Amino acid sequence: MYFSEIIGQEKVKQRLTTSVQEERISHAQLFTGPEGNGKLGLAIAYARFISCRDRKDGESCGICPSCRKYAKLIHPDLHFVFPIFKPKNSKKEAYCDDFLPAWREMVLKSHYFSLNHWVNHINAENAQLTIYGHESESILRKLNLKSSEAEFKVLIIWLPEKMNLTCANKLLKMIEEPPSKTLFLLVSEDENGIIPTIRSRTQMIRIPGIENLALQKELEKDGRFDAESIAEMIHCANGNYLSAMEYYDADKEKNFYFETFQKIMRHAFKESLSELLNDAEELSSLGRERQKDFLQYTLRLVREFFVLNMGKPSLVFLTRKEKEWGLKFSPYINERNVIPFNQVFEEGYLHISMNGNGKIIFTDIVLKIAGLIKK
Numbered sequence: 060m061y062f063s064e065i066i067g068q069e070k071v072k073q074r075l076t077t078s079v080q081e082e083r084i085s086h087a088q089l090f091t092g093p094e095g096n097g098k099l100g101l102a103i104a105y106a107r108f109i110s111c112r113d114r115k116d117g118e119s120c121g122i123c124p125s126c127r128k129y130a131k132l133i134h135p136d137l138h139f140v141f142p143i144f145k146p147k148n149s150k151k152e153a154y155c156d157d158f159l160p161a162w163r164e165m166v167l168k169s170h171y172f173s174l175n176h177w178v179n180h181i182n183a184e185n186a187q188l189t190i191y192g193h194e195s196e197s198i199l200r201k202l203n204l205k206s207s208e209a210e211f212k213v214l215i216i217w218l219p220e221k222m223n224l225t226c227a228n229k230l231l232k233m234i235e236e237p238p239s240k241t242l243f244l245l246v247s248e249d250e251n252g253i254i255p256t257i258r259s260r261t262q263m264i265r266i267p268g269i270e271n272l273a274l275q276k277e278l279e280k281d282g283r284f285d286a287e288s289i290a291e292m293i294h295c296a297n298g299n300y301l302s303a304m305e306y307y308d309a310d311k312e313k314n315f316y317f318e319t320f321q322k323i324m325r326h327a328f329k330e331s332l333s334e335l336l337n338d339a340e341e342l343s344s345l346g347r348e349r350q351k352d353f354l355q356y357t358l359r360l361v362r363e364f365f366v367l368n369m370g371k372p373s374l375v376f377l378t379r380k381e382k383e384w385g386l387k388f389s390p391y392i393n394e395r396n397v398i399p400f401n402q403v404f405e406e407g408y409l410h411i412s413m414n415g416n417g418k419i420i421f422t423d424i425v426l427k428i429a430g431l432i433k434k
Contacts, residue, residue: 060103060129060170062118066300067273068097071266075105076117084109084211085262087234087243089219091250092266095299100170101266102215102244103129106137109242110209125209132163135207138214140194142174142221144186152193171300174218175312178348187347187414190216192225199229202238211242219245220252227254234260268298278303295376306378312349316356317381324388327429335425343417350417354408358401364389365397396434403427 062072078084090098104119107129111119119126128134139162145153155162158181165172165180172180178188198214206212216222222230234243234257245261247253271293277300278289288307296303305313319342326334342350360381367375367382368389377385392400407424411417 060100060107061121062101062104062108064170065097065100065104066277067269068101068266069273071101071264072104072117074264075101076108079105079109079114084242086237086241087245087261089245089247089250089253089258089261089263090266091247091263093268093299094173094248095171095296095301095303096266096268097171097300098246098248098266099166099215099217102246103132103166103170106213106215106242106244109211109213110134110136128208132166134209136209136212138198138201138212139217140190140198140214141217142177142188142190143181144183144188145191153191154194154197155190156197173301175348175352178346179312183346183348185346188221190219190222190226192223192229194223195226195229195233199233202233202241206240211240212238213242213244215244215246217246219247219257220249222253224254227257231257231260269296269300270298274298274300274303283307291379295378297376302376312352313356316353317360319353320357320360321384323425323428324391324432327425327432328391330429332429335429336422339418339421339425342421345417347411347414347417350411350421351408354404354411358404358408360385361392361397361400361404364392368392391432393434396431399431399434400428403431 062076065072090102092098107119107126108114110125110129112123112125113120119129121127121130125134129137132139139159140155141158141162143153143155143158161181165177174188202212202214204212216230219227219230230243231254233241237243243261245253245257250258250263274293274296275289278284278292284292284307292303292306295306319338323335323338326338342353345353363375363377363381364385367377367385375382403424407420410420
């Protein structure tokens with residue numbers, strides 16, 4: 060991973076390379092910001108730059124032994140921690156190392172991906188991904204070893220907000236009393252989900268959404284999009300490369316979410332109780348992460364359809380397919396019911412996150428929607 064492979068973020072790149080050149084590398088850093096802005100890629104490029112033996116012009120050389128191993132994510136001093144699940148019928152505890160081949164495959168394919176992409180990649184099905192408490196034992200064992208080749212041992216933690224509290228507390232102790240020449244790079248999309256004591260002991264690197272001009276250049280370089288499509292993609296992306304690509308070609312998951320949302324709203328409008336209960340049954344059969352992802356998606360649609368209904372098209376961030384349907388549907392999301400709609404979906408998300416019964420939660424949601432849709 061090179062800095063040049065990260066879309067935009069020139070100020071952040073400059074800050075990171077300068078810290079290395081001036082030998083001011085903080086041992087614990089938190090890369091935080093919205094989804095799809097290149098945080099994970101920046102962390103890997105930064106680690107590679109630190110380990111490179113022949114840095115030039117703010118970039119890794121790409122040819123030294125360290126760079127060649129980083130190119131395959133197999134450097135012995137590079138370690139990863141990320142949310143995982145325990146496979147069904149497994150008698151042993153699950154560790155990140157068990158999923159490392161799949162992780163390398165995912166990252167090397169594209170470092171722009173979401174938690175839901177990762178869930179699908181490892182076939183997590185109904186599992187809710189987490190970083191288990193016992194993972195700290197593996198971390199401690201690795202970091203207490205001497206560096207094999209590089210000056211620093213590097214631990215990159217993707218989505219530390221998913222850490223079990225036990226693991227978080229043990230990580231805190233490691234950050235407070237770090238093994239010699241160890242670098243912790245935390246990559247988060249929800250810094251408030253990380254325990255405050257860890258946040259307070261890291262150097263925070265806030266990474267904004269991708270700049271429009273940088274995103275435009277990337278989309279033009281892709282070669283598949285005309286000028287009109289690029290303008291629409293940039294508008295809807297709001298600094299998120301994943302959103303830009305979904306605008307052009309939504310993946311199966313987002314299509315499923317949209318079609319499910321449409322179906323529920325139609326059944327609610329018709330007051331078809333049996334159909335609504337079927338919808339709740341279908342949603343309850345999804346995995347926890349997909350259920351949460353669906354509820355986040357519905358929250359976005361409610362917001363966008365409300366703004367569309369208020370006649371503010373410049374503030375609307377919808378795909379063409381969503382907007383075409385929303386032009387007819389948006390009057391049903393109005394000033395009388397928009398707040399209750401949001402409360403219904405937010406409460407549902409919270410209850411799913413707390414491992415509530417999916418069937419009960421989604422039954423409650425669809426019945427409440429039926430009471431709100433005609434307000």
